[in-house]
Each structure stands twice: as structure tokens, then as C-alpha cells.
Amino acid sequence: MRRGAVAAAGAAVLLVAGCSSNSGKGPAPTPVVTVTVPTAPPAAAVAVLGPTGPSTAKPCTGTAIPVGTDPQPVIDAAAEGTTFCFATGVHRLTRAVQPKAGDTLGGAPGAVLSGAVRLSGWKHAGTSWSVRGVLPAAYKLKGQCEDSKTNPCQLGEQLFLDGKHLTRVMSLAQVKAGTFYGDYTTNTVYIGDDPAGHVTELSRTQTAIDKSADNVTVTGLTIEHFASRPQAGALQAGPGWKVLSNEVRWNHAVGIMVIEGDHAEVSRNTVADNGQLGIGQYRSADVRISANLVTRNNTDGFWIADWESGGIKSTRSSGEVSGNDIVANRGIGMWSDIAEYDRRITGNRIRDNAADGIRYEISYAGVIDQNVVEHNGFGTGRGSGGTLWDGGGINVNTSSDVQVRGNLIKDNRNALSIQSRTRGEGPRGTYVLSNVLVEGNLFVMTDPAASLGVVENKKSPTQPGAITFRRNSYQGADKFAYRGRTLTWSQWQQSGFDQDSVSS
Secondary structure (H helix, E strand, O other), X not given: OOOOOEEEOOEEEEEOOOOOXXXXXXXXXXXXXXXXXXXXXXXXXXXXXXXXXXHHOOOOOOEEEOOOOOHHHHHHHOOOOOEEEEOOEEXXXXXXXXXXXXXXXXXOOOEEEEOXXXXXXXXXXOOEEEEEOOOOOOOOOOOOEOOOOOOHHHOOOOEEEOOEEOEEOOOHHHOOOOEEEXXXXXXXXXXXXXXXXXXXXXXXXXXXXXXXXXXXXXEOOEEEOOOOOOOOEEEEEOOOOEEEOOEEEOOOOEEEEEEOOOOOEEEOOEEXXXXXXXXXXXXXXXXXXXXXEEEOOOOOOEOOOOOOOEEEEEEOOOEEEEOOEEEOOOOEEEEEEOOOOOXXXXXXXXXXXXXXXXXXXXXXXXXXXXXEEEOOOOOOOOOOOOOHHHOOOEEEEOOEEEEEEOOEEEOOOOOEEEEEOOOOEEOOEEOOOEEEEEEOOEEEOOOOOOOEEEEEOOOOOOOOOOEEEEOOEEEOOOOEEEOOEEEOHHHHHHOOXXXXXXXX
């Protein structure tokens, strides 16, 4: 270790001042102060999430909804607070289910809510097959795509061949095996695979379940193949909702979206392979998102580096994101953006996401603690890169009163990026980098190109005392950034950071 330290049971004990005896003459000596510096990872590093999804739901007992039945008249005819049980099989919804206050929407084993229609009547010409009359009328488009020229992610319909997601292309000339093209002018769908003997399905319905009432529970269901629009969810939850033990997969935009849903809970779900984002939260206070598997989201080509793609994103909200596995999403793992407050991101395992593992941006009062943040930020798409401006395992961007403590931050493209930018005003004052504490973290950096530290705009210089680094442990780190300079460990300490930390 480069500073005098003694390893002890998962910690380094550093003697930083004074002596321990007094001869009785002269002023009392400065007492010995010991500081515990982490050398072992947090508990999340060895924790196992366990099963998620419908297999973990309690059995459903209540009013049955058979396959082939429109569920809405059944729900409308019942009193508030009724439990409805979707039968085993595929329920093809042509409109969003709207529950009443206190209702429970549950499922028997194997109950699937699908927003797709089956296609037939294909005609073969040249190297493609086509079917007419199955697309909706052209609609207003939004969203930023990785391909910013043709913008394929803005269109909501997806095509599945025997359950396999086909990639959208934007012209007939591009159609080949594994792809499809939707021509909204002629209302024609083209594919490059012979559909004979196969099940072809087109997602059409936008929403499975809508936030029509408060205190609804959704549990034990598989929700798939909905043509949700960018920033909207296949499942849209409201105030007091409990979204427990579902699988939400292969929907075009967001899997589960909490909208103005104070005190909602999202737990034990598998949220995978959605086109834009796994879980979203908007203008919702005191929401708990815990013990979910959020993986492989952004299948439809949304902008990886900087537009709501990836695992979880929350805006203008508060609450706790804890104990989740957020893995291999094509975007940011966990993103708090715009006026977040009283946010705690704790005990998650955030690995192999293409952009930042955690990004805390233009927000207030956040705690990021006890997470494992490993091997994030290696995306190579539009706007991705290796500088601290591009982010890191954890990225704190122009936010105030943020604590980053007790995390394992290991082998990310960059370890920790703290950014000071000019970002305007928010509901709790000007967005500014201030009162950021980085404490008790274990940084492991085996790539000599990886860095950590502070970058700033000329118009937004970091103010003295705005950032504190203390009691951290570094392994392999010798590339730090501050005031526009690249620093060694020694120079970093000379700049006033990590005076009681260790490096090896």
C-alpha cells in the first residue's frame, strides 16, 4: 500500500495523527485517530437475487377470466377491490385493461397478456413475403435512436416469427432473413423469411394495463408484445400500485412505467428484452423498486449513450431502488435524471451495461451506497467514448447533496465521473455540483486507460469544498482528473483529495 496502512479483516486501518501517551508535562498530545478503509466488497457482491417472475407469485383465487374473453366487461361488472384471475394461455388484448381501485389482476400459471395479432395471407415475391392491411394508420413519432438518420426506434410495431424478435429495417431493399419492413404508406409488412409453417405475430395494442385507479395489484402475469410508444409502458402503474412477480418482455418501449404513482412498489419482476427501457418512473414520490431482474433491454435501437435506454430511469421522483440485478442493458443501468430528490440507490448488482452503471444527473439529495458496479460503459455507439465526459461506472452530473459510499466500483470503462456543467434552474434551485461525498468505496481498476475524477465546463468551475473524497480504497488506480489535468495518485492527494485513503 502506498500509504502506511495495516490490512485487517476486510479493512485497512490507517493511523493519521498524534500519539497515545501523556507524560503529564505540557499540552495534551493529539489523540490517535484510526480510519477504517474498505478492502472487501459490499454484501451485494455475494448476494443472490433468486427467482423472479410469475413463478414467485402467490396462487390466484378470484373471478376467472377465460382465454378469449374481453376482460374489461368482467372488471366493469364487479365491485372495487375484486381479484381477477387470468386463465392459463394467451389473452390477446385489443385495448388496455382498466382496473378499479383496489383490484388485483393475477394470473394462473402460464397466463400471458399479449398485444400482438397473428398474421396470415402472406404473398411471396422475389426474396420477400408480404401481407397487407395489418399496420395502423401513420402516427406522430418521437424518441431518439442510435440510428439518427432513419430513426427506426420511433415506430412501435414489432414482428415476431415463432416468438423470435425480428429487426426492423427502413426500406424494402434492406429486407433479408431475420428482418422486417413496415410500409405505412401502402399498409404492407414485408419479411425476409418464409412464413409457411411458422407463427408470425405483429404487436398492435399499445398498452396492456393502464393506471385507471389507485392501489391496484398486478401479479403472476407475463406481459409481452405490446406496441408501447417511446417513454410509455406496456404496464402503466399509478398511486399505491403493487407490481409483483410478473414477467414483462419484448414490448416496444418501456416494460413497466410508474407515472404519477406515489408509494408504488415494483418487486420480484423479470423485466427483459423490452425495446427501450426496463422500468421507468415519472413524477412519483416514495416508490420502491426492489429485487427485480432487469436485463437485455433496448432491443429496438434507442440511443444507447443518452436517451432513456437501458435498465431503469427515473425523473422528478423519489424513493428507493434496491437489491436489483440490472445486467447487460444497452444503455444506462440506473439513471436518475432531472430534479430527483431523496433518492437511494442501494445494494444493487449493476453489471455489463453499455453506458454508465449509475448516472445521477441534475438532481438533489441522493445516496448511492453498497452497490456492485462492474464492467459498465463499454458501448461503442453514437456518443459513446472513453473520456470522463462520457461517464463511468458511476456518474454524478451537476447534482447536489449526493453521497457515493460503500460501493464496489470495478473494471468499468471509467470508475467514477463527477461532472460540473451549466444546466440551468430546477425546482429546488440552480443545478450545481455541490456537497458531493465519495466515501468508503472500493475502486478496482485493472485497465491503465481507465480514469476517475472531476471534469468541468469553463462556465461551471468546481467550487472549493464542493467534493470530498475520503476513506476510499484504490486498487490499480493511477489516473485521476481535476482542473483539466491528468494526475497521478500522489498529485491527486496533493490536490486535497483522499488524504485518509489507501492505494495499492
